[in-house]
Amino acid sequence: MQNSDILLQTLKQITNLEAHEEQLFLDVFKPYKLKKNEHFLQATEVCTKLGFLCKGLVRYYVFRNDEEATLEFTKEGEFVADYGSFISKEPSIQNIQALEDCEFLVIDYDKLQELYKISKNANLLGRIIIEHRFIIMVNQLLTVHRYNPEDRYRYFLEHYKDLTQRIPQYLIASYVGVKPQSLSRIRKRIY
Numbered sequence: 001m002q003n004s005d006i007l008l009q010t011l012k013q014i015t016n017l018e019a020h021e022e023q024l025f026l027d028v029f030k031p032y033k034l035k036k037n038e039h040f041l042q043a044t045e046v047c048t049k050l051g052f053l054c055k056g057l058v059r060y061y062v063f064r065n066d067e068e069a070t071l072e073f074t075k076e077g078e079f080v081a082d083y084g085s086f087i088s089k090e091p092s093i094q095n096i097q098a099l100e101d102c103e104f105l106v107i108d109y110d111k112l113q114e115l116y117k118i119s120k121n122a123n124l125l126g127r128i129i130i131e132h133r134f135i136i137m138v139n140q141l142l143t144v145h146r147y148n149p150e151d152r153y154r155y156f157l158e159h160y161k162d163l164t165q166r167i168p169q170y171l172i173a174s175y176v177g178v179k180p181q182s183l184s185r186i187r188k189r190i191y
Helices: 002-012 019-028 083-088 109-119 122-146 149-159 170-178 178-189
Strands: 028-035 039-041 050-054 057-066 069-073 078-080 096-097 102-108
Touching: 002 019, 002 050, 002 083, 002 122, 002 149, 019 109, 050 083, 057 170, 069 078, 069 122, 069 170, 102 109, 122 149, 149 170, 149 178, 170 178
Parallel strands: none
Antiparallel strands: 028 102, 039 096, 050 078, 050 102, 057 069, 057 096
């Protein structure tokens, strides 16, 4: 399946697009590739593009006490950006890194605004996608403040179970908020 087909299929799961709208989306989203370990965005940069991840896996992370703290993982069929930076045009505090070779379709802020003006379904899609991203970020924030590391690992298994073989253990430990040795002990207790 081509990347443009993956994008349209995902958008059609959210709302019905008219034929001319499908072409509008295909015209404004451009191919963009990253190799494993390259960054879609680095802290202090302004996020200038919104990406739809067609192939691959990325992680969002920040530096806390001079160590990387992984916030989230995003896989194929999902949108990628630091939305706060993208909308405000302020520098990001997040990094978004490819964990695998990645293929995206990307759109810049101005093209997205144009799309909102000429497509009746674009605003609806934008709102639903942002609401989905908001829920993900709120849930992640709540897990950090409400759960101990073992419960955060259980949360990871529940929400990212299809990614456990694709993500290195040290990054899962970073997501949970522990050292890799502590994650090993948590895993032994759970299994």
